[in-house]
Amino acid sequence: MTQKVLVTGVSGYLGQWVAAEALLQGFDVVGTVRSLAKADASRAAIGTVAPVEHLSFVEADLLDDAGWEAAMIGVNVVLHVASPFFVAEPKDENELIAPAVGGTTRVLKAAMNAGVERVVLTSSIVAMTSGKPSGTYDTSAWSDVTAPIGTYAKSKTLAERAAWDLVKGSSMELVVVCPGFILGPSLGAPADGQSVSMMRDIVGGKFPMIPDVAMGMVDVRDVARLEVAAISAPGAAGRRFVAASAQPVALSQLASVLRAAGYTKAPARKAPNFAIKLMSLFDKDAKSLLPQLGVTIAYDNHETFEELGWQPTPLEVTFVEMAAAVAK
Ligand code: NAP
Numbered sequence: 001m002t003q004k005v006l007v008t009g010v011s012g013y014l015g016q017w018v019a020a021e022a023l024l025q026g027f028d029v030v031g032t033v034r035s036l037a038k039a040d041a042s043r044a045a046i047g048t049v050a051p052v053e054h055l056s057f058v059e060a061d062l063l064d065d066a067g068w069e070a071a072m073i074g075v076n077v078v079l080h081v082a083s084p085f086f087v088a089e090p091k092d093e094n095e096l097i098a099p100a101v102g103g104t105t106r107v108l109k110a111a112m113n114a115g116v117e118r119v120v121l122t123s124s125i126v127a128m129t130s131g132k133p134s135g136t137y138d139t140s141a142w143s144d145v146t147a148p149i150g151t152y153a154k155s156k157t158l159a160e161r162a163a164w165d166l167v168k169g170s171s172m173e174l175v176v177v178c179p180g181f182i183l184g185p186s187l188g189a190p191a192d193g194q195s196v197s198m199m200r201d202i203v204g205g206k207f208p209m210i211p212d213v214a215m216g217m218v219d220v221r222d223v224a225r226l227e228v229a230a231i232s233a234p235g236a237a238g239r240r241f242v243a244a245s246a247q248p249v250a251l252s253q254l255a256s257v258l259r260a261a262g263y264t265k266a267p268a269r270k271a272p273n274f275a276i277k278l279m280s281l282f283d284k285d286a287k288s289l290l291p292q293l294g295v296t297i298a299y300d301n302h303e304t305f306e307e308l309g310w311q312p313t314p315l316e317v318t319f320v321e322m323a324a325a326v327a328k
Helices: 013-024 036-046 094-113 151-167 194-203 220-229 251-260 273-279 284-292 302-308 315-327
Strands: 004-008 028-033 055-059 077-080 118-122 135-137 173-179 181-183 209-211 217-219 239-243 269-271 297-299
Touching: 004 013, 013 028, 013 036, 013 220, 028 036, 036 055, 077 094, 094 118, 094 151, 118 151, 118 220, 151 173, 173 220, 181 194, 181 220, 181 315, 194 251, 194 315, 209 251, 217 220, 217 315, 220 239, 220 302, 239 302, 251 315, 269 273, 273 284
Parallel strands: 004 028, 004 077, 028 055, 077 118, 118 173, 135 297, 173 239, 181 217, 209 269
Antiparallel strands: none
């Protein structure tokens, strides 16, 4: 019998690719959207790469119980992707924490009540290594939410912690995927997320200089494939998987690949760290970069290759294809 999967946040950058990959793999897909007004645009976007006859939508908000029970009917596996993603510091931390933590709790409880077999949760490397010193980390790493790690990182750390706490002693399985900075072409989500807007700004020449920061990165299509592989990977239950390059990639490397591919407005000069520190006094995006200045974090991602069969897309391909998509 065809398995039915629920993909939360199907209007988003990653959610659309996850839904597309699940459809391509033969699953029936129900996608959650905050408003059904976004359903047609999401269907059209996903339909550019996958058959959409077995795609349907339900309305559900991470901040509200309404809709989640109905969304779970007949669902075997939940791919919980939805969570607000912006790194600029919000005025009130609950703009991020409430949907991330409360939403994850709400989704997992509804899944448990409905007898869902497995949940695949999209966490992040920011739940593992935010605020850590330079070094190589594996999936035993957890960010310390009492340190000044930024509200987005705190939201992802607390949300993942809440998920693990909830499934303790339950028969519902949890698999967690921790992506690095996700890049690659957007299917044309109704609104641009943080990844797409950063690429648009770099390609469009918005930044005269590029911050001297590096991070684990990953192609959006790889994350989607890994999350769909995690639906049935036999040894995946109860584990976290890093979906990020083992070595950090500098934003200056990204810009250099783009310039070589003809995107000449991508900045050629690195911004000195003191300039970022100065900017952070009045710019929320610059402030969010401060914990990363001068830190080199690498990841032991070998389990992702072994258990989920990861075949990483070369990041040069990711960068150039994404630039082409945003430049359209
Ligand atoms: P995105 O394009 O902004 O998508 C976020 C999704 O979450 C959207 O579908 C959004 O719905 C939904 N959402 C936000 N608040 C919601 C709420 N209160 N109720 C229901 N849905 C809500 O971001 P993304 O890059 O695809 O991120 C998807 C996931 O990947 C997130 O969990 C994020 O933390 C994680 N992640 C992203 C990156 C990255 O570099 N992009 C890296 C690591 C992990 P609307 O369309 O209605 O706003």
